[in-house]
Structures are given as C-alpha cells and as structure tokens.
Amino acid sequence: MSDHDHHHHDHDHDHDHGHDHAHPFQDDDKVHSYYQILGQAMKELLIEKGVVTADEVRAALERRDGITPANGSKVVARAWTDPAYRERLFKDANAAVAEFGIDMPTTHLVAVENTEDVHNVVVCTLCSCYPRDLLGLPPAWYKSKAYRSRVVHEPRAVLEEFGTALPDDVEVRVHDSTADMRYLVIPRRPAGTHGMSEEQLRALVSRDTMIGVTTVQPPSAK
Amino acid sequence: MRGPHDVGGLDFGPVDPAEHELTFWEKQIDAIRAVIGAKGLVTTHENRRTIEQMGNDIYDTLNYYERWTAALQRQMVDKGILAQDEIDARVAQVRKRLADTGELELNAGSN
Numbered sequence: 001m002s003d004h005d006h007h008h009h010d011h012d013h014d015h016d017h018g019h020d021h022a023h024p025f026q027d028d029d030k031v032h033s034y035y036q037i038l039g040q041a042m043k044e045l046l047i048e049k050g051v052v053t054a055d056e057v058r059a060a061l062e063r064r065d066g067i068t069p070a071n072g073s074k075v076v077a078r079a080w081t082d083p084a085y086r087e088r089l090f091k092d093a094n095a096a097v098a099e100f101g102i103d104m105p106t107t108h109l110v111a112v113e114n115t116e117d118v119h120n121v122v123v124c125t126l127c128s129c130y131p132r133d134l135l136g137l138p139p140a141w142y143k144s145k146a147y148r149s150r151v152v153h154e155p156r157a158v159l160e161e162f163g164t165a166l167p168d169d170v171e172v173r174v175h176d177s178t179a180d181m182r183y184l185v186i187p188r189r190p191a192g193t194h195g196m197s198e199e200q201l202r203a204l205v206s207r208d209t210m211i212g213v214t215t216v217q218p219p220s221a222k
Numbered sequence: 223m224r225g226p227h228d229v230g231g232l233d234f235g236p237v238d239p240a241e242h243e244l245t246f247w248e249k250q251i252d253a254i255r256a257v258i259g260a261k262g263l264v265t266t267h268e269n270r271r272t273i274e275q276m277g278n279d280i281y282d283t284l285n286y287y288e289r290w291t292a293a294l295q296r297q298m299v300d301k302g303i304l305a306q307d308e309i310d311a312r313v314a315q316v317r318k319r320l321a322d323t324g325e326l327e328l329n330a331g332s333n
Contacts, residue, residue: 037313046303149229149233150237161239
C-alpha cells in the first residue's frame with residue numbers, strides 16, 4: 001500500500017511550510033515513539049531538500065514489499081530439478097540467481113547445501129544481514145539477541161525451539177553473515193516428491209527452510 | 223571489550239519465533255535507508271558502524287528501526303546534509319501536527 005490510501009482524514013490539512021503531506025502512518029497506527037516522529041521529520045526534510053524524492057522512497061518501499069521468499073524458493077526448486085543449474089549455483093550463486101532476474105550487486109551470495117550428513121543454518125550475530133533480495137526482510141526473531149547470541153554455540157538447542165530435531169551424526173554448520181556476504185541454504189529435497197513439477201516443489205520451500213531453522217516437509221506431512 | 227551489538231556466543235534466552243508484521247513506519251525507514259544507500263550517501267558499513275557505536279543503553283533501549291532512525295539522524299548531521307536545529311524544529315512541528323490530528327499517542331514515547 002502507499003501512503004496515499006488514507007481517506008478518512010478529510011479535514012483541512014494545510015501546514016505553514018506549504019507542503020501537502022500525506023499521512024505518514026497507517027490508519028490503525030498510532031505514534032508511540034519519539035523516533036517515529038523523528039523519522040517522519042527527517043523524511044520531510046530530505047525530500048524538501050531534494051536529497052531523496054518521495055517517488056524514490058515509495059518505489060523502494062514497494063520494491064521491498066514485492067520481494068518474498070518465493071524468490072528463494074524458485075532458486076531452490078531449480079537446484080533440485082536441474083543438475084546443471086545446481087552446479088552453477090554452488091560455483092557462483094550471484095550469477096545463478098541473476099538468471100531469475102535477482103540482482104545482488106553489492107553483496108557476495110553463497111549457497112550452502114543441506115545433505116544427509118550436513119545441516120546449514122544462517123545467522124548474523126552482529127546485526128541483521130540477510131539475503132533480502134531472495135527472502136524479503138528478515139523476521140523479528142532473526143534480528144533478536146536470543147537467536148543471534150545462541151545459534152552460534154548451541155545451534156541444536158535453537159533448532160529444537162523451531163521444532164527441528166537433527167540426528168546426532170548430522171554435522172551442523174552455522175554461517176555468520178556480514179554486510180558483504182549473505183548465505184542461502186538449499187534445503188534437502190524431501191522423499192516422496194519424485195515426479196513433482198518445479199512449481200509444485202517451490203510451494204514446499206518456506207523461508208525458514210532457506211535460513212536453515214527448519215527442514216522441508218514432504219507434501220503428505222502438510 | 224564487546225560492543226552492544228556483539229552478542230555471538232552469549233545467552234539471551236529462548237528464541238521467540240512469533241512473526242511480527244512490519245508497520246508502515248518501519249517499512250518507510252527501511253525504504254529511506256535503501257534510497258540513501260543506493261545513492262551512496264551512507265553505505266551499509268557506515269550504517270552498521272553508527273549503530274554499533276551507540277553504546278549499550280541506547281542500543282538496548284531502542285528497537286531495530288528506532289536504531290536505524292537514530293543512526294540516520296547522526297549520519298545526516300555529521301555529513302552536513304541536515305542541521306540538528308532544523309531537525310529539532312521539524313520534529314516539534316510534526317509532533318504538533320500529529321497531536322492536532324489525533325495520530326499521536328500522547329501518553330507514550332515522548333523524549
């Protein structure tokens with residue numbers, strides 16, 4: 001949605017600086033924080049000074065809204081069904097995702113593969129680095145201190161909190177992301193999916209399986 | 223010494239896996255940051271560094287996009303793009319406008 005959707009405030013809304021401000025907040029979104037006001041104030045000033053334009057901000061917001069984990073699912077399903085693609089993906093993930101029109105010019109993408117013997121899980125201990133172009137914005141728990149602090153030293157316990165129990169003989173590899181390097185987990189293709197189309201497979205691949213906190217469930221278990 | 227962001231290996235308790243739908247306000251800060259980044263005005267590294275230097279109290283008190291907002295203010299002032307005075311004046315103006323339109327929750331969040 002855009003900030004032009006606000007229709008219930010039809011009273012006079014002129015301001016002394018002569019700009020026609022759309023309401024910055026959602027209809028049900030009361031302002032609770034000084035920082036919300038600060039953010040709005042800076043947005044107005046940056047636009048008035050031409051540092052950014054309202055259109056650029058709106059386009060960025062819409063672009064973010066348009067990126068969902070479906071992007072990552074496409075990559076996973078292709079890797080499962082096309083051995084040549086899988087090879088390209090592990091050799092140069094940036095180039096491989098670019099085949100789907102996903103461009104990550106400023107970050108190095110690494111695809112890591114879950115196998116019978118190895119389970120990968122991704123974190124950003126210092127902040128919130130995340131393959132946003134493939135999965136959208138990170139979930140709140142990914143940014144939480146609980147996840148960031150613990151998954152690096154007791155990943156099995158953290159995975160169990162997500163309902164994921166791994167056999168003891170599976171090696172767990174935890175990948176700590178940086179501003180320049182992002183990881184995509186290619187989960188294991190579940191049994192019982194032989195003969196499914198790439199599109200049907202995509203639907204099985206959730207965000208959390210590509211972060212590595214859960215595994216892909218066979219369709220019968222859904 | 224660890225900065226407030228440097229939590230790897232510590233123990234902050236169980237993970238709360240609940241989904242949190244971003245508010246429009248949060249998305250808007252994210253979008254402004256994206257545009258500022260795309261223009262090369264403040265890189266991801268600079269943003270990270272500004273946030274890491276906030277100190278424990280601020281880091282732990284503010285939520286994620288509040289930290290981004292505080293960082294943006296610091297960066298815009300440091301780079302001479304916005305003056306602190308004009309930010310403060312506009313904050314007062316926005317606060318008044320929101321109070322007038324009933325969008326401000328007056329019992330919370332003043333600073």
